[in-house]
Amino acid sequence: MDISTTAFRPARRIEDLGVSEILQITARASALKCAGRPVIILGAGEPDFDTPDHIKEAAIAAIRRGETKYTALDGTPELKRAIRDKFRRENGLDFAADEVTASAGAKQILYNAMMASLNEGDEVIIPTPCWTSYFDIVRISGGTPVAVPCGADSGFRLTAEALEAAITPRTRWLLLNSPSNPTGSAYGEDDYRPLIEVLERHPHVWLMVDDMYEHIVYDDFRFVTPLALAPSLKPRCLTVNGVSKAYAMTGWRLGYAGGPAPLIAGMAVVQSQSTSCPSSVTQAAAIAALDGPQDFLPARRDSFAARRNLVVDALNAIPGVTCRRPEGAFYTFASCEGLLGRITPEGQRIDSDRDFCAWLLESANVAMVPGAAFGLPGYFRISYATSEAELKEALARIATACATLD
Numbered sequence: 253m254d255i256s257t258t259a260f261r262p263a264r265r266i267e268d269l270g271v272s273e274i275l276q277i278t279a280r281a282s283a284l285k286c287a288g289r290p291v292i293i294l295g296a297g298e299p300d301f302d303t304p305d306h307i308k309e310a311a312i313a314a315i316r317r318g319e320t321k322y323t324a325l326d327g328t329p330e331l332k333r334a335i336r337d338k339f340r341r342e343n344g345l346d347f348a349a350d351e352v353t354a355s356a357g358a359k360q361i362l363y364n365a366m367m368a369s370l371n372e373g374d375e376v377i378i379p380t381p382c383w384t385s386y387f388d389i390v391r392i393s394g395g396t397p398v399a400v401p402c403g404a405d406s407g408f409r410l411t412a413e414a415l416e417a418a419i420t421p422r423t424r425w426l427l428l429n430s431p432s433n434p435t436g437s438a439y440g441e442d443d444y445r446p447l448i449e450v451l452e453r454h455p456h457v458w459l460m461v462d463d464m465y466e467h468i469v470y471d472d473f474r475f476v477t478p479l480a481l482a483p484s485l486k487p488r489c490l491t492v493n494g495v496s497k498a499y500a501m502t503g504w505r506l507g508y509a510g511g512p513a514p515l516i517a518g519m520a521v522v523q524s525q526s527t528s529c530p531s532s533v534t535q536a537a538a539i540a541a542l543d544g545p546q547d548f549l550p551a552r553r554d555s556f557a558a559r560r561n562l563v564v565d566a567l568n569a570i571p572g573v574t575c576r577r578p579e580g581a582f583y584t585f586a587s588c589e590g591l592l593g594r595i596t597p598e599g600q601r602i603d604s605d606r607d608f609c610a611w612l613l614e615s616a617n618v619a620m621v622p623g624a625a626f627g628l629p630g631y632f633r634i635s636y637a638t639s640e641a642e643l644k645e646a647l648a649r650i651a652t653a654c655a656t657l658d
């Protein structure tokens with residue numbers, strides 16, 4: 253390597269990591285939109301609802317009271333109390349004050365936890381398809397992500413056999429996400445029980461669960477978090493959550509977790525040398541979100557459920573496309589395998605999900621994320637956190653475009 257050059261040399265820990273494909277696609281779609289094209293972007297991972305007023309008011313009141321200074325490193329005592337109350341009330345989990353932590357988003361919680369626990373070569377089992385950040389957070393933290401493919405036949409869920417086969421002496425964590433980004437699949441009690449049995453046989457494997465979409469579940473699906481089913485896992489389980497999705501607070505940046513005190517203390521060390529406390533104003537807002545009325549949630553759920561049905565039904569009506577009806581989150585993960593090998597009117601062959609999504613963006617002005625970005629090629633993700641009118645228009649465009657394939 254030429255060390256005389258002033259050119260930027262990335263550190264090895266980020267050398268192989270790119271900017272997330274979702275962000276790249278969104279940037280390309282936004283650029284086309286700015287240039288005047290009628291692009292509909294079905295890529296966003298955030299609710300299109302507004303933050304409820306009582307939460308905004310709590311933040312404004314905090315500013316007026318002068319709560320604009322640094323706070324305790326990983327959450328004010330009042331926020332930690334609200335987090336503990338939430339875990340007890342909604343999940344039946346009891347955490348002591350030193351067993352909960354708050355950060356600038358669940359993403360930072362995951363990052364803190366991996367940075368605090370992984371050494372070079374430690375393995376993290378990640379069922380795929382999965383949220384794109386998991387792999388890179390593990391890599392930046394020096395760990396090795398171990399992808400376990402979970403196809404549509406298991407509802408994109410990890411099975412006990414696949415988990416058992418993936419565990420090695422180097423396994424540090426199993427990372428589960430339910431309901432899932434990108435598939436919307438969720439683990440019910442019956443799905444978790446066999447996985448818990450495997451974990452009970454392997455005491456060196458810790459469990460990290462990402463419950464971000466807890467409040468966005470449909471029909472008669474009953475959300476449950478694994479620690480509530482297996483209290484014996486308490487010394488090795490980190491339960492991660494946040495206010496972004498439930499309360500439409502993605503820009504406020506507040507995530508939280510409950511877990512064993514030594515891990516929580518390690519996470520505080522990482523946070524103390526990166527961001528310090530989460531925003532004082534956001535913490536006040538999060539207390540209002542967790543303590544306050546929850547009665548607006550069912551209406552939002554119903555609205556998402558109606559859009560889910562609209563999208564799933566429209567996708568399944570397109571020859572060559574199949575889509576499972578997910579239990580939660582605001583994503584569908586549909587297969588376009590039946591369209592691969594077909595020829596577009598422009599004479600281009602659709603060889604992959606990436607080709608399919610790129611072609612729909614260029615020819616139908618609809619932006620979606622290819623399944624390959626989440627570790628499962630042959631699929632594409634739609635975020636239906638957008639208006640019904642836009643969804644209908646987008647799906648009509650997709651159907652029309654697909655009908656032109658030869």
Ligand code: PMP
Nearest residue numbers: 297357358359383433494496507
């Ligand atoms: N986990 C999952 C599965 C997500 O989809 C997201 C957001 N896209 C997060 C965690 C991070 O949420 P935040 O940092 O906004 O709390």
